[in-house]
Amino acid sequence: MNTGFVTVGSVTYAIKARKILSAAGITTAMKKISGSRTGKRGCVYGIEFSANRLYDVMRVLRENNIEYEIYQDENI
């Protein structure tokens, strides 16, 4: 599996995260996935990125007070 994925609170935070990560030089893509794949109570938005940038992504999101959850699924 070569991609990482984090879920965030809403589409607004997904776009915010994508823009902040892009400014930090991390290429991402926004995705919406169904709750059945995340154990959540409905669809969630998240950010997909190259798996080797996971720790950079976590750091940047933390620095910008964006809450996230790491999601692992080989079907992403």
Place this chain on the structure above:
Amino acid sequence: MIYLDQAATTFPKPASVIKEYNRCIKEYCGNPGRSQHRLSFMASEAIYSARENVADFFNFPSPENVVFTMNATYALNIAIKGLLRNGDHVIISDIEHNSVLRPVTALIQERNISFSVFKVGEDLYESIPPLIRKNTKMIIASHVSNVFGDITDIKAISDIAGKHGLLFMLDASQSAGHIPIDLLKTPVDVLCAPGHKGLLGIQGCGFAIFKSKDALSTIIEGGSGSDSMNPSMPDLLPERLEAGTLPTPAIVSLSTGIDFLRSAGIENVQKKIEKLSERINASLRDNSKIILYNNNNSGVISFNIKNMDPSFVASELDGMGICVRSGLHCSPLAHKKYGTSEKGTVRVSVGFLNEEKDADMLEKALYKLTR
């Protein structure tokens, strides 16, 4: 046609606004925040850019705290009803529009709230503190009267609210896009405004900017595009207060209107409106058959012609190709203040896209009506 009803809605819209509105409908108007396909994502991105643009225009750091609504009235309602609790006391100004007076009045019955009224034009550092009670929660003020153009000293209110730990809610319906507002210099807890007036967007959207991310009560619930098995609205702004599909074309037109104002320079916009107001005020003041009520250059001017009903005057002006508004303008408090409750006034309101010739035409038309 001469359009002098800019306080109701601005007309015409800049060409760039119309162009982006059309492009949105033709090229990317999916349902934002709902689907996995590119059109939905494009609409979501456009709306987020609009949040950034609105936040930046008012020098506010958090675009996710910009909540889009269908208009300013809706924004004021979600803020007033979302923040006031049972038994709270609120202080409002004596120029408030019904978009503030009516929700506050509704809460007297629903939540046993009470309110006091301060007078715009007085020294607010002196007049507001004696109105504050132990249970006072909030001060609500209209920045500019939609009838008489009175300008409220929002710096004073911001200072007083900060000193006494009160919330400050600003209705910027007549000032947003006409007067610079800097939320870092003048902190406001909630700023509400429409998109279709001074900000030059089309009708169909307004917004509230919340200083705090704290979840407030909702007055309408529905789809938010995620977490759908949760029977309650999400806690996070803006989605908590944005149930249902957002008006993407109206929101992008608002954002493009802000771009237009930024290019023109908000200080230049303000100067032009003041100059046009001064010109119209002077011509009204010179006409002995006209009663001019206000003495400011905010762009909103009210008058009456002696022995003529304001609706007759507005109809006659329309017959001469000039659009103005007559009546009470949904602002009973302001008319009580000026003693015009019985028949209201004729209101002339100017915007950045009006020109000196519009003021000349109005002067000539009023001369014909009063000679």
